[in-house]
Amino acid sequence: MxxxxxxxxxxxxxxxxxxxxxxxxxxxxxxxxxxxxxxxxxxxxxxxxxxxxxxxxxxxxxxxxxxxxxxxxxxxxxxxxxxxxxxxxxxxxxxxxxxxxxxxxxxxxxxxxxxxxxxxxxxxxxQRLTSGPVAVGSGTVATDHGDLPVPAPAVIELLRGFTVFGGGSRELATPTGAALLATLTIGAxxxxxxxxxxxxxxxxxxxxxxxxxxxxxxxAEAGAAADPAVLIEATVDDLSPELVPVVLDGLRHAGAHDAWATPVLMKKGRPGYTLTALVDAADIPATQAVLFRESTTIGVRWFQINRRPLPRRWVTVQVEGHDVRVKVAEFDGQIVTTAAEFDDVRAVAEALDRPAREVQAHAAELARHVVASWDRSG
Incomplete structure (x- = not known):
């Protein structure tokens, strides 16, 4: 399709x-x-x-x-x-x-x-592709591994973070289609x-x-490039610090674009955290459930904001024969930031016995050259 x-x-x-x-x-x-x-x-x-x-x-x-x-x-x-x-x-x-x-x-x-x-x-x-909710279907599909449930296991892995729904009693999202969505688009x-x-x-x-x-x-129309989103948050002063990463991971798995914790000083001088997630409106129930289940909060609040995510794309470069994925973000047609996937950086640094920061910097520079070559050929 x-x-x-x-x-x-x-x-x-x-x-x-x-x-x-x-x-x-x-x-x-x-x-x-x-x-x-x-x-x-x-x-x-x-x-x-x-x-x-x-x-x-x-x-x-x-x-x-x-x-x-x-x-x-x-x-x-x-x-x-x-x-x-x-x-x-x-x-x-x-x-x-x-x-x-x-x-x-x-x-x-x-x-x-x-x-x-x-x-x-x-x-x-x-330059930028977004995707609405993805119909994945239901039932089973025949593969070399035998009949698999729909959505196929690979589709589930690929569509983490996307909003999905059933939509029919057959396979509606294939692994190839899901890989294209996951790599080329933003679920927004x-x-x-x-x-x-x-x-x-x-x-x-x-x-x-x-x-x-x-x-x-x-x-994109001038002045209309902002995307609506929701900030949902809770403030706690009795949550063990070891559990804060658990809450943040749970928020991301529930569909949050990002999640973070901010140290705050609460009543009677008690230290605490504000746990915040940036979500789409449709993901408020799921992220709210994580905050109630995984943290000690007895209440949450949320409010709508506007955000402007920069267009970004993934580039795979080779550092001395090893693949490193790099996320490249652009503003006004110019590269403003690059971020190498750190799991790749660490693996390559270990394989080459090189400092991770050198691999990271080299991968970022290679990614800039790759994107520049795309622009010249396009």
Whole structure:
């Protein structure tokens, strides 16, 4: 559905096909306008030749993408999506990244979907993507591991922090689609924009319960870039300091964008904490429950605020042959901050016997060069 929605929104099918051709695997894309419950949408079919290569592991997928003649603005996000998918599968099946076998990647079409989606986003010049609540479905789905419950374990791993709902009695969110959402979008309400275009992508138009993915394209209006959010907080003076991180982790798992504790001085000079979470309005009940369950508070308060999150994207760079993920944030078209994933930094520092701060700084500098190359090629 991603490919259909992006093509319908204006991404040239020929541009997507050129990117797929760079994989040198003979895959073809066909697009057709179909009707789903009376609404026009685009269905993109991925046609694979007989004997198309299989992609079962992270190493195989990475090798295929690294060897493709793709612009950095497509290859790097595609690698990030593929890695995110592999990590989710590894977490779901209790193994590590290099050992996991990806049940959805039995053929080339998953890589084609990822490359096509990243190409479409780049072709449309989209700088920031947000996603509303995600329909995941219910029931079971057949995989190489046997029948799995819906949503699949990897989908659950990928959509942590997103608002989800059932929406039907079949699989509505696949691991590949969830990996694209988790890597390329922010789970947040649609901000105020001047609507300039739209696209609709269809799943299987022959099914009565066929799905449609809608993409809205717009320009952020001056002065209207703020997103509404809610601050929910509680103040306590009898909570053990060892339990404060437990409360904060619980708030994040309940959907909070962020959570923190602020030392305060309370009545009679007693030291305490204000426990605060930044949440969407829909997550107030879940985060409120965490505060009552995990802390000693007997009351909470909340109020609406406006926030302006900077557009950000994940870049995967290599530090002496080791992958490090870096989050890059931009303001007014310029990079203003970079943040390397510290778990990656620590692992690379240990592997290379280098100070973590050196690995961190080197990864940040590499990420800046990668984003600059995207801008030059775009």
């Amino acid at each position: 991603w490919l259909g929605a992006l093509v319908d929104a204006g991404a040239p099918l020929s541009t997507l096909q050129a990117a797929v051709d760079a994989l040198d695997a003979g895959a073809r894309l066909d697009a057709a306008t179909v009707r789903v419950r009376g609404v026009a949408a685009v269905k993109v079919h991925v046609r694979l030749p007989a004997g198309a290569p299989t992609v079962r592991t992270w190493a195989e997928g990475r090798s295929l993408l690294d060897g493709a003649d793709l612009p950095a603005a497509v290859r790097d996000p595609a690698l990030s999506v593929f890695r995110r998918l592999a990590e989710a599968e590894a977490a779901a099946h209790g193994t590590d990244l290099d050992r996991v076998h990806l049940h959805e990647l039995g053929s080339l079409d998953t890589v084609v979907d990822i490359v096509g989606a990243c190409t479409g986003v780049h072709a449309l010049g989209l 309400p649609l901000p105020a924009v001047r609507l300039t275009g739209r696209g609709r992508g269809a799943s299987d138009p022959d099914r009565a319960d066929a799905g449609v993915l809608t993409v809205l394209v717009g320009d």
